Amino acid sequence: MKPGTESLIRLDRQYLWHPFTQMKGWCDPAYEPLVLVEGNGAILRDSEGREYIDGNSSIWTNVHGHRHPAITAAMKAQLDKVAHVSFLGTTNEPAIRLAEKLVNLLPPGDYSRVFFTDNGSTAIEVAVKMTLQYWQLIGRPEKNRFVAFDNAYHGDTVGAASLGGVSAFTQRFAPVHFAIDRVASTDALERLDANNVAAIIIEPLVQGAAGIRLWPEGTLRRLREWCDANDVLLILDEVLTGFGRTGKMFACQHDGVRADFLCLAKGLTGGYVPLAATLTNETIYSAFLGEYKDLKTLFYGHSFCGNPVGCAAALASLEVFESEQTLAHLQEKIKHLADLLLRVRHNAYVFDTRQVGFISGIEIRKPDGTPFEWTEQTGARICQRAREYGLLTRPVLDTLVFMPPYCITKTQMDAAFVALNQAILDICQGT
Template identity: 50%
Template sequence: MREDTRRWIEADKKHCWHPFTPQGIWEQGDPLVLTRGEGAWLWDSEGRKYLDGNSSIWTNIHGHHQPALDAAITRQLAAVAHTSYLGFANPLASELAERLCGLFPGGTLERVFFSDDGSTAIECAMKMAIQYRQQTGEPERIGFIAFEQAYHGDTMGAASLGGVARFHERFRKHGTPVTFVTGIEALRHLPSEAIRQSCAVVIEPLIQGVNEMRPWPKGMLCELRAWCDAHEVHLILDEVMTGFGRTGKMFACHHEEVIPDFLCVAKGLTGGYMPMAATLTTGEVYDAFLGPAENAFYYGHSYTANPLGCAVALASLEVFETERTLEKLEPKISLLAELLGDLKHPAVKAVRQCGFVAGIELAEGLGTKACLAMREHGLLTRPIRDTVVLMLPLCTTEEEIRMAVSAIGEALARVTA
């Protein structure tokens, strides 16, 4: 092991605290130290090369070191890295808000509130939904409806919506009141009192990510929109994972032509380059915050609408158009489905796919072992429980897709030998 690698690992174990990581287990081995990337590939400090099998935790869209995105940040850095958005504007935030709203029909999602990550995008939507009710004569509607096994982030409000006990149960009593349902039928059978006290329903459209990549039934989102309209409950869509092409369209809700009252995006917003998020909402919601000062939405972040983030987000949207990303993605999604369908192994319990997102559920106890073995075959990813996540950057070639699925098969053969 190189001297600098050893030094970085020792400093990490002495001082760092990693997310979603049992630190006692972490300290027992030597982690990979990732140092650079190019396209769909990453390199560690020892010079080993890996295909980025989960898009660096579901963020990277067009690949690492993408020329257009690199250039956008460099241009903006030559002007200014950051300016306050509290009482000021900046050109790229104005342009980005306009572009994001333009991805939906006119007169629908018309306003954009920028924040830092997926949790804060959800937090904004929750606070907006509650304050909207307070300012439109329904202050009693402070609860939310969410789905079991959902994950919507880790700030206290967003964590309240989480249906995964391992992550959220210890904090549940400290958060917002939430009614959990299993699906659309359970929603239809909720007591009327629970509905009257709820201001919004929150869902990851088309597929639940942290719930081991489980797709919703086709048409469910349309039914949910109709239910919300019938009961005058707002619909919040968490497209933090599914947004920006992951499901084959720009947003998952486009598959069923559903327009939410709040749309939350992050991760892929900047192509995986910068921490940035946005909460889109309607003109009707926005108008309820006009008037006297006490009606204002008193919420924000120091780095709201950061110019570097806005610059690279605009560049990412431009790449979608110039490189016809979504058009080129269609055959890749078909190839992925074909290859996963041929992944025959006794350890594979189920394969779930939604667009370019896939989860390969393995026999109990094999998830982590298989992912560690995949490294030896050039694939880097991590499991959710025993489900291996395969969420490649959209720029991944067909040859690289074949290599990724082959690495999974080879790793399974090794760990079950």
């Protein structure tokens, strides 16, 4: 190991606390953390000079690949003007242009207003608060409960986590979460008393943190119909699925469904810098209008709302979608991914593969179909071994996630699956 790498790892272990990470294992001398120093396209390079295929798009965020010249140039140009200005009491051109662009990406009339925040959790938080305040403002304060699904993940702030259904992430904080109505499927909606339901929230098409679990076809349409019939708002969490991940710009476009709140983050800036957006319609927005003394104002915001550098990156990313015809070119890669998933199923330890668009999961079990003990961390050890074969990704328990940037080549995809297949055999066969 180079002296510079060794020094950085020592300092990291001395001062940092990483997210979703058991730091005892991280600090074990037998484990070598990767210090990533450079990226180009679908390739990342570490401080030792080793290169890896980015099979996880950083953390499901990177869209066009690392160091895309158009996004980099847009950010640099904005930095040469001003890095940040308050969105409380002032505005800026990149935020204005981006709001207009986002609204016009979707069918006319579906959305008319954009509220910028910092990340996926806050995009959900503001939708929750807008929902509650909306019902109060129109004289329906009894509509104050939320419906969410088993195994859902909507973020880690208290409000967003209250909606989550992954117990490992939420159980320790349950005393401060608000009560919700949790359902396993849309069939359970008919048993709810909708009179006090304010909104229902769902990750459209696929639950990511649940292990790339796909919803049955027609789920979104059925949800929209139930909401319309029962005077309930629909919140779509497209933090993961937005900006091309499912093969269309937004997952809701597969079913032609309009939400009352559309929450976006991860790929919004191409995955370059933090930015989130919550889109809503004029009916919701108009309920908040009034005199100052009426206290209808939405008292919510963050220091970096509408950050001009982030908005400039997002505008550049959307321009790349158009200039490079990204979604059109992605369709062949989606088909190639389906072929690779079909082939890897011949591995005796692959129990199931799941795919929607350019999102995929490979579930690992014993050859007889029984799961490995979760404490064995089989998925994590497979991903660790895959590093040795030039692939970076992360599992959700024993489901290996493959979700690369859209710029990845078919040759790189083939190499990634060779790495995955061999890593599965190495770990599961104990070699």
